[in-house]
Amino acid sequence: SYVLTQPPSxxxxxxxxxxxxxxxxxxxxxxxxxxxxxxxxxxxxVVYDDSDRPSGIPERFSGSNSGNTATLTISRVExxxxxxxxxxxxDSSSDHYVFGTGTKVTVL
Amino acid sequence: xxxxxxxxxxxxxxxGSLRLSCAASGFTFSSYSMNWVRQAPGKxxxxxxxxxxxxxxxxxxxxxxxRFTISRDNAKNSLYLQMNSLRAEDTAxxxxxxxxxxxxxxxxxxxxxxxxxxx
Numbered sequence: 001s002y003v004l005t006q007p008p009s010x011x012x013x014x015x016x017x018x019x020x021x022x023x024x025x026x027x028x029x030x031x032x033x034x035x036x037x038x039x040x041x042x043x044x045x046v047v048y049d050d051s052d053r054p055s056g057i058p059e060r061f062s063g064s065n066s067g068n069t070a071t072l073t074i075s076r077v078e079x080x081x082x083x084x085x086x087x088x089x090x091d092s093s094s095d096h097y098v099f100g101t102g103t104k105v106t107v108l
Numbered sequence: 109x110x111x112x113x114x115x116x117x118x119x120x121x122x123x124g125s126l127r128l129s130c131a132a133s134g135f136t137f138s139s140y141s142m143n144w145v146r147q148a149p150g151k152x153x154x155x156x157x158x159x160x161x162x163x164x165x166x167x168x169x170x171x172x173x174x175r176f177t178i179s180r181d182n183a184k185n186s187l188y189l190q191m192n193s194l195r196a197e198d199t200a201x202x203x204x205x206x207x208x209x210x211x212x213x214x215x216x217x218x219x220x221x222x223x224x225x226x227x
Contacts, residue, residue, distance in 0.1 A: 001170070033213035035153070042203055042220055043145075043153065048213035086153050088213070095167045097143070097155035 002091040004100035011106045018074040020103045022087035025068060030089040032070040034063060038083045046085075047072060074105070082107045110134035110216050112204050117221030124194050124225070130187040130204030130218055138162075138182035141207035143214055144189050146200035146223075154200070157189065158207070172198075194225045 005023040012018040022032060032050050035043040045054050047063040050070065060075045074081055087100035116128040130142070144156040157178040158167045166178055177190040187204050201222050205214035 031212070035214075037153075042217040043205075043214075044217070045208075045213045045215050048208060048215070052212070054213075054215060084152075088153075088155075090211070096169060097158065097167075099145075099153040099155060102152040 001094060001096070002089070002098050004087055004089065004098055006085075006087060006100040006103045008101070009104045009106065011108055012074075012077045013108045014077055014079060016077055018077050018081070018105055020072040020074075020085050020087075020105065022070040022072070022100045023068055024070075024089065024098075027068055027070050027089065028066045030065075030091075032063065032065050033088045034061075034072045035086045035088065036081075036083045037086065043086065077105075077107055079107050081105060110206075112206065112216055112218035114202065114204055114218045114221035117202065117223045119224045119226065120194055121227050122195060122225055125190070125192045126194065126223060128189040128191065128202055128204075128221060128223070130189075132185045132187065132206070135206070135216075137180075137185040140209065141165075141211070142180060142187045143205045143207060144178060144187075145203045145205055145214070145217075146198075147203070147220075148197070148200040151200075156202070159187070191223070194223075196225050199223060199225050 034047040037043040050065040051063040113131045143158045159178045175193045179188045201220040203220045204218045206216040208215045
């Protein structure tokens with residue numbers, strides 16, 4: 001089955017840039033979606049199709065995808081960005097959605 | 109307002125059954141594929157099942173295939189998850205989520221309903 005691997009945690013100071021990676025075999029050939037989940041809340045879609053943002057999501061959130069790694073970049077990090085982040089793809093070989101292992105972003 | 113509201117969660121014994129419901133409002137439910145996603149306590153997100161707009165395509169995670177059944181009633185704007193032969197490892201918050209209209213991610217989520225499987 002297809003596996004997506006994320007670092008368990010990323011720490012960043014306010015105003016700096018956080019980069020969250022999502023590793024998968026040839027993930028560059030798939031569309032990657034990213035979700036933000038704050039404690040006790042449902043996930044929120046922050047990036048879809050590798051690099052597009054839903055309406056209402058700040059431009060500080062951006063994404064890229066190439067080779068075996070997709071990346072979610074949060075620029076000018078704010079305290080309110082502290083959350084868990086998950087990547088997701090559709091694995092057409094198994095007809096399954098796959099979520100990444102999740103990354104906890106801590107704002108120092 | 110676009111909204112999804114889950115219900116039907118609760119405490120059930122191992123081997124028991126439960127039916128979750130998800131009521132949709134604020135959008136044309138019959139035009140969208142829908143999903144169930146769960147999250148065990150302290151764990152990450154796990155996709156459970158997907159159903160296309162007309163129920164023509166249905167997919168399940170290996171962990172629930174043969175035990176769970178997803179269905180929908182477009183006339184009632186409702187999504188369902190029938191869960192049989194429940195196990196302790198099915199304990200989780202269950203979310204219903206709308207698929208974007210071009211398959212571009214899950215763009216609307218409910219608040220979740222909690223299922224606890226314990227004797």
